[in-house]
Amino acid sequence: MIQTNGTLLNRAWAKVLLKHQVRVGVSMDGPEELHNTYRVDHKGQGSYENVVRGLNVLREENVPFGILSVIQLGADPLVIHHHFLSLGCKSISYILPDFTHDTILPIRERYGPTPCADFLIPIFDDWWFNGTLEVRIRDFWNVARLIMGGDSLTDSLGNNPFHFIFVETDGKIEGLDVLRVCSEGMTNTTLNVQYADFRDIAQVSALHTRAIFTGMPLPEACSSCPERDTCSGGYLPHRYSKQRGFDNSSIWCADLLRLFAHIRSRMGVSIEETQLRRQVLREKALNLI
Template identity: 30%
Template sequence: MGLEQKKENIEHLEIVLKISERCNLNCDYCYVFNKGNSAAEDSPARINKNNVRHLVTFLHKASQQYNIKTLKIDFHGGEPLLMNKRHFADMCECLLKGHYQGSKLMLALQTNGILIDEEWIALFECYSVSVNISLDGPKYINDRHRLDHQGRSSYLQTVSGLQKLQKAHRQGRLPFSPGILSVANPQADGAEIYRHFVDVLGVTHFDFLLPDDCYKDTAILPFEIGRFLNDALNEWIKDDDPHIAVRLFNSHIASLLGNMNEGFLGHTPNVYGVYAFTVGSDGLIRVDDTLRSTSDDIFNPIGHISCLGLSDVLHDVKFKEYAQLALSLPVECEQCIWKNVCAGGRLVNRFSTDQRFQRKSVYCYSMRMLLSRISAHLLDMGVKESRIIKAIGQ
């Protein structure tokens, strides 16, 4: 009798699942609809039951082939709540009934919050879906970019949805308090945005995203994002509240303290057994969803979820290139003292039409500003300089 082949360990497998590829907002910075790529409009408006079943089969086979600790499905769009509620319930039922060889399955959802009502809350409660809200700050800031298709504000409706989720969490109906995902605004005050989230909206965990800009975009303000982030960071440090988590800050602090496995995993697929990719409403698998805005060949479909196994995806030339690019540094970054922490920045921010992903991030200087300020705060807290120097590899 031959020896059974030992299965490879995967710490975390994450699928960005496009359940609705249309949106009720028209955010001018949206990488899905307003960055020149038509993949969303060319896809079915909603995912169908067959593609959900194919995903369950795919995950079942993946869990047989690999030891996967956690499986996470991120319901995404467009706006995912444009999906019919009955179909959403059927989808959750189907996913939760899958056999994943002991892997822990988690369901999450990113929404603009406008459509949240009691029926949606009941569905999130029933299927233990963790929900995060997209919001950029107080009304006059949010209205600069996050308007509907008639040019009307979305702020009050989004906040209403957030408050419904918060109430349900306080009642014990939802396991997680809703967080906020906010795009950093170079023309806004980071301290004001932070205080609005914490003091006005009562949110205790959120994240700031760098805009999905690259060298194709114009009017980029390379230093102002750094100013925004540092102003928000200063407020967070001043609060000194362990219950308030800002993912961007927490992850870079972990890296500067030498805890690289707790750092910004989005830069380094596979290094710590973490894999992620996108499945569209059409069932097609692609790499990192934000790369659609580049319209580069790397975002071309790998194949259909019904025809591939996880091993096929991980060994596909596009996925392997994606992983290699995320691990490699642009030549411009090789002498930078922050290269081990920044890792060259997000791939989308490195893209140019002529050199693809070989440029430094368009927000390089902003990230240098942020990492310098975080290091200064750590030194003020009593962290030894030698520890930070060791972490950055100097």
């Protein structure tokens, strides 16, 4: 899997990616005007046309690809979603914006208490009533999997150890790169692939050991939540505050609870049924039934 802004994709790259069976994620924000507002080149020019050109190459060369899009708070979700569908995309991920408890207040004041749910629920209903399983919206697929008792397949829900690291282009080894939104230098390890083993990251700090290998504790605020075993506190960076570290529920807690409740309603699966399903699956895994 490779994540790219898509601007330099061409047929030569497509052939290499296809040969090595690399799936491509392309970052995109929506239709041209919206995309070009946030994604410009070094000359200040919008990148939309180059991204679409890259997507067309991937599709014509049969390279599997998906679009990763950060939720545009306050924008029309169906305009954005239908635009991605019009580009021939069969896999879409909508990402909750990266803020912390120390930076979220102005966002809530501007967009209200559940702006992410306001964005995602209309897309879910459009997919539920009008779409097909040929189009996989990764976030909804993962929530549905959790509701049915399964484990999370993404690092944004479930509070599982990451079991992955990041390697920068200069060889630097880091933990979860998005933790940079929490504080400057949090992801630094002083390790480099030129002289270090990936396992050495476990010796850098307790945070790296827990986040990557053993798992983070469930936030205290989530201990009595009915979705404690599904959402499990939300995405690690979204739990951070200078005062309590990562011992907070997600800044998007209200959005996640509303989204889970909506999808549960559509699927007809209660929290109690989820718990029973999870118990059965765990017993099967242990060969107890």
